[in-house]
Amino acid sequence: MQYSVTLPVTAENKSLWQNDAHSAILNILNVAAAQVELMLQGYHSREKVRKVVFEERSLQVLATNEFRLKANYVVEEYSVCNAIDQVDSETMLLSISLLKGGNAMDVKGIDLPEREPDSL
Numbered sequence: 477m478q479y480s481v482t483l484p485v486t487a488e489n490k491s492l493w494q495n496d497a498h499s500a501i502l503n504i505l506n507v508a509a510a511q512v513e514l515m516l517q518g519y520h521s522r523e524k525v526r527k528v529v530f531e532e533r534s535l536q537v538l539a540t541n542e543f544r545l546k547a548n549y550v551v552e553e554y555s556v557c558n559a560i561d562q563v564d565s566e567t568m569l570l571s572i573s574l575l576k577g578g579n580a581m582d583v584k585g586i587d588l589p590e591r592e593p594d595s596l
Contacts (some may be wrong), residue, residue, distance in 0.1 A: 478587040479518035482580050483508045490578055498535050501543060501572060504581055505530050512583060516549060516568065519585060523551040523564075541574035 483504055485493070493500040505512060509528050516525045527550045534546035547570050553562045571584040 477518075477590050478584055479515050480582060480584040481508075481511050481515040482575070482582050483511060485574070485579055485581055493574070493578065497537075497543075498532075501535065501545070501581070502530060502532060505545075505572075505583070512547065512570075513549065515583065515585060516547070519568070519588070520551050520566075523553045526550045526552060538571075543572040545570050545572060 485500075485504060489500045489504055492503065513525045513528050516528065529548045531546040531548060534544075536544045538544055546567055548565065548567050551564045551566050553564075568585055573582045573584075574580075575582055
């Protein structure tokens with residue numbers, strides 16, 4: 477199972493991409509941080525994802541228009557019934573690719589294989 481989100485690339489970021497792809501990627505991600513948080517939420521079904529921050533130094537070029545970046549975020553779990561109030565820090569490598577035409581950018585989380593059902 478792999479979650480992803482497609483983010484729009486504005487005309488301003490498109491022109492910036494030509495000169496400085498790193499800055500354009502970080503700008504797009506920071507503007508759409510709430511959407512990335514929702515995508516990361518898929519990996520944490522019982523917790524709430526908050527405060528995503530992208531590590532600028534971790535941005536790597538994999539191929540033409542293909543990048544990898546580390547995202548740090550907070551996972552909060554709260555349950556009155558179980559008397560749980562817990563906050564943890566998490567990190568995930570995100571794969572980023574500029575889609576054809578350059579009007580959108582695809583951001584993917586890690587690929588977790590789905591577990592087979594237990595047999596009796």
